[in-house]
Amino acid sequence: MDTKTLKSQKKFISKLLVFNPAKFAYFVLDQLLLLTTLVLFFVELKKDQKWMTYTILAGTGYLVFKFVITNWFKINTYYKYVKVFNHSLKVDNNKIKFQRFIDYTPIRYIVWTVASNLATTVLVQYETNFLMDQSNLLKATVTVGMNMLLIPSFINAFNSINQNNVSVSSNYINLVKDQYYSNESLFDNVSFADRQLNLTCENIDLTSKNGIFILLSKDDLTGKESKDVAQVNKDILQRYKEIWAHYYELLQAKANNKKTRIQGNMMLNYERIYDHVFLDFFNL
Structure with a gap:
């Protein structure tokens, strides 16, 4: 593919894909939260402190819950969308908008989402087992519950790669x-x-x-x-x-x-x- 064609395609696609600042802000916050919980986890391995365990559980629990909800209800979280057209028209003394926006998720974003949530799930499971070390029944209940919630979510995430x-x-x-x-x-x-x-x-x-x-x-x-x-x-x-x-x-x-x-x-x-x-x- 010659450089001229590649530049032409890149320029056109950049206009076709529209940036959503609100979704990008949520994405950045989620990554910061994930990074924070990972740092706390490695620190906790050396310093056994309860507040770190609860903080990690709170952060990872939120991320897992969000992953489950967005995949169950097929909510697109990617911070760009395809804008085909956006017209306005005055009809019956009212200004009416006619738009065609399409959800789009690149494969690399799906892979990152699955990988990061897999790591988050491992952290949740580890911290839960640590807190419930003496209660096998409660530990088993939590494990089964998480599996029931997460397995369909991961399947839906992979299916979104070929969603048609x-x-x-x-x-x-x-x-x-x-x-x-x-x-x-x-x-x-x-x-x-x-x-x-x-x-x-x-x-x-x-x-x-x-x-x-x-x-x-x-x-x-x-x-x-x-x-x-x-x-x-x-x-x-x-x-x-x-x-x-x-x-x-x-x-x-x-x-x-x-x-x-x-x-x-x-x-x-x-x-x-x-x-x-x-x-x-x-x-x-």
Whole structure:
């Protein structure tokens, strides 16, 4: 992959991925808490003090509880998200926003989350066993309870690496990605459905999901409002066309050019981001 293409991809992806400062602050606080508990744990090995044990349990207990909750309810904690478009429109004297934001989690973040929470779980188990040394029944109860909570959480965390339905992903890969060379004009040969409810890409005969484009109901809108809605839908289409053009360039570079290991990893990360956009777009 040549340097010019790589720089172009990096610049475009940096605009597509949006930073969430609140989630980043929570992430930093969690890492500081993890670091603090690890330091206290190693100090405790030399100095047996009860307050350290309780402090470690409190910190690690919070981290484990947060890990369980976020994975049970599939809450995305990564501090960046994909912003496809963000439009506002004045309808019926009200300003209405039309947005398309997609959750995204890089593989390295998932691996770090699993690894750090595995270490946290070990600390919790160690400190719990230390406190309950004389109570085998209570120790067994706590161990079983933690296993019941954590095993599904770890499974969900690993499943999030490949979070899309297998058949859906297969259709997308076979029709869109593997045949990219026949789909350069993917968003040129298109047609809107009645009232612009969705869009059909004629090349592969796939339609977009309902709700991506704004419903154009001329019976309920004024002439100006109908014109504005139609224009926003054109802008949304143009945005997907722009994203696809960059993705096509990436797929072309991936197929035609030799690449280093670092470039290969970067391309894989960029590819996953584009995949999130189009798996969210098509009604597969």
